[in-house]
Amino acid sequence: DGGITQSPKYLFRKEGQNxxxxxxxxxxxxxxxxxxxxxxxxLRLIYYSQIVNDFQKGDIAEGYSVSREKKxxxxxxxxxxxxxxxxxxxxxxxxxxxxxxxxxxxxxxxTVV
Amino acid sequence: AQTVTQSQPEMSVQEAETVxxxxxxxxxxxxxxxFWYKQPPSRQMILVIRQEAYKxxxxxxxxxxxxxxxxxxxxxxxxxDSQLGDAAMYFCAFTYGGSxxxxxxxxxxxxxxxx
Numbered sequence: 001d002g003g004i005t006q007s008p009k010y011l012f013r014k015e016g017q018n019x020x021x022x023x024x025x026x027x028x029x030x031x032x033x034x035x036x037x038x039x040x041x042x043l044r045l046i047y048y049s050q051i052v053n054d055f056q057k058g059d060i061a062e063g064y065s066v067s068r069e070k071k072x073x074x075x076x077x078x079x080x081x082x083x084x085x086x087x088x089x090x091x092x093x094x095x096x097x098x099x100x101x102x103x104x105x106x107x108x109x110x111t112v113v
Numbered sequence: 114a115q116t117v118t119q120s121q122p123e124m125s126v127q128e129a130e131t132v133x134x135x136x137x138x139x140x141x142x143x144x145x146x147x148f149w150y151k152q153p154p155s156r157q158m159i160l161v162i163r164q165e166a167y168k169x170x171x172x173x174x175x176x177x178x179x180x181x182x183x184x185x186x187x188x189x190x191x192x193x194d195s196q197l198g199d200a201a202m203y204f205c206a207f208t209y210g211g212s213x214x215x216x217x218x219x220x221x222x223x224x225x226x227x228x
Contacts, residue, residue: 040220042117042206042218042219042221043158043204043206043216043218044218045215045216048215058215088156090158092216097208097212098208098212098215098216099146099208099209099210099212100163101146101148101160101163102160104157104158104159105157106155106156106157107156107157
């Protein structure tokens with residue numbers, strides 16, 4: 001079945017450590033996105049990518065990094081520079097930009113301990 | 114700047130009844146798209162319905178329909194014959210034609226369905 005797979009579902013990190021969240025899609029979508037969700041907030045865009053080897057910063061990119069070496073994969077690294085990394089992270093993809101509506105993975109809950 | 118506002122943090126509906134969730138947006142763009150997403154307790158975001166701004170006809174998907182008032186910049190979601198499985202967070206979202214990726218979300222409305 002086609003879809004978006006995020007792993008792991010739950011992730012714990014010690015302060016000062018970098019951690020990478022995985023996102024893989026087999027929908028053959030060109031565009032991929034990372035969003036952050038905090039309690040009482042909507043989703044906020046961290047990074048997005050329209051094509052392989054190209055990506056753009058979203059509204060809250062500080063403390064995060066991404067890569068897009070393959071069409072299917074768009075991993076997100078939460079670096080130690082991210083001051084408040086505990087949140088729910090959602091990866092999404094779409095056929096062409098976001099005007100068609102994006103399809104989301106099941107999310108990763110990151111907790112800093 | 115584009116903004117999306119959902120003024121109802123929580124709503125409640127009796128099973129089999131109808132409920133309307135409100136959303137307003139602000140934009141100077143003429144080519145844009147509006148969405149309603151559902152986030153159940155599993156937390157996976159599910160696309161419920163999509164509306165293109167240039168289409169006057171309101172979008173409908175089974176029990177879900179929208180009331181798109183372009184001049185008022187209003188985009189409400191009506192859920193008919195509410196079911197227990199409709200209980201979730203509902204997010205209104207916006208994007209525009211010149212955007213390369215930014216879906217802008219409201220803060221959500223938590224819908225409870227009473228049996």
